[in-house]
Amino acid sequence: MLLPGAAAAQEEVASAIRRYKDREVSSGYYEEYEVLPRRQRALVGIPGVKPGVFPYSPAAAQVRIRTRLADSHQGIKFYQYLRCQYCHIHETKDMHTVRANLTCRQCHGGEPIASIAHIWSPLNPIRRHGYVCAKCHEGASASFASYIIHEPNPALASTFKSFPLLAYVFWFMAVLAAGTFLVFLPHTAMWGIRELFIKKEKPEVESED
């Protein structure tokens, strides 16, 4: 299989953990590598707007199905003044974004950003593993690329529809853990308290016999 220039792509990945100190120290220049300096992340909050409850979205009034467009943001007003995270707030909170500090463009490409199901999109599942995942995960397969990067919050009721198995697995484990502590925390605390009130040991043993 013909893979894109994977080694060149790897050079662009940097994060708070794996950094390119030499470049930062010598030039202080990051933009070329699409890398942010340590402890400085893109603005993901809108001042005065609590994300999640009333998500800020200038395009919210005209939502359309955009899964098969060559330019998925086609027709959005003032698009050039918007930032990805103004609308895609949840997509900035997964491990690849937060921990590996990947920028959106490193996977989704430059403008115009195609819908992931568009036939020529690099993120189309038929070539995602080769054109996107393999940039860092050398040897990625199509199965590997089916890992859900923008994972829904497994605790939410909506996840039972979007990723049912994840929701069931999460709630099974959560109930198991909560059940263990619901039984054993009070049990152990009561045990500890009760033992403070045992009488002297000898007489009690004899009376039991």
Place this chain on the structure above:
Amino acid sequence: MNQKTRVQRFSTLQRLFHLLLILTFLTQGATGLARMFIERPWGQTLAWVFGGYDACRAIHIYVGIIMLFGFGLHCLYLLFNINWRNFPGSLFGPDSLVPRPKDIKDFFQHIGWFFGIAKPPQFDRWGYWEKFDYWAVFWGIPVLGATGLLLAYSLAASRIIPGWGLNLAFWIHRIEAILAMCHVFIIHFFIGHLRRHNFPMDRAMFEGSADLETTRHERSAWVKRLETSGKINNLLVPEAGTGRRVVYYVIGYLAVASGVFLLIGGLVNSPYITW
């Protein structure tokens, strides 16, 4: 000579395995939490101890594989130590760790005793809480080991399972690990150290033996059984010397201190986890 005032509860091999479990479990807890909280100063300091984020990952993987080997060895040990002569019956006898109806009865009677409405149950060789601890580890190691191997070798794993299975493996691994750590650092430590019966430390798992009179008080059914069969004479041992007891206390309290440190640090930083 010392008087033989203590009754043998654990063999040297069992104590060695428990020590190995202490070391590997705490290492896994520390390296795992360091990576979980790497965005926080606490996690970064913890990771620094092991040589950074990537070193934590490497240690976590290899120690995890050691634990899986330990689990395999324990299964072999089980095969050699099961009483095959009375086989199906011996599994459900009082010397076995397999739960039996009496454990459920003991559990409720114990709770009744907490509230003063029942007599304290006469425990046999293993209390129901000890059986729970044993089976928690017995299920925990394969679950954490299997999901951990899938996540560590994700490229190879995605040949066996679909890639989205790694999303599931991640959550199983994380919740099971939190459950295991909280259980050990709160409940297991409290029962082994803080309750009045054991305070300041139950040395049985380190020294191998427990004080006979104290054991008679809590595990009266077991001691009675040993006395009627006469086996008790083979199990009585003298107390360990002062030097060895100091070592046991130091090991025990180092483990408790590490666990409590991880517990408190994890709880304090828990609002800032990247989920």
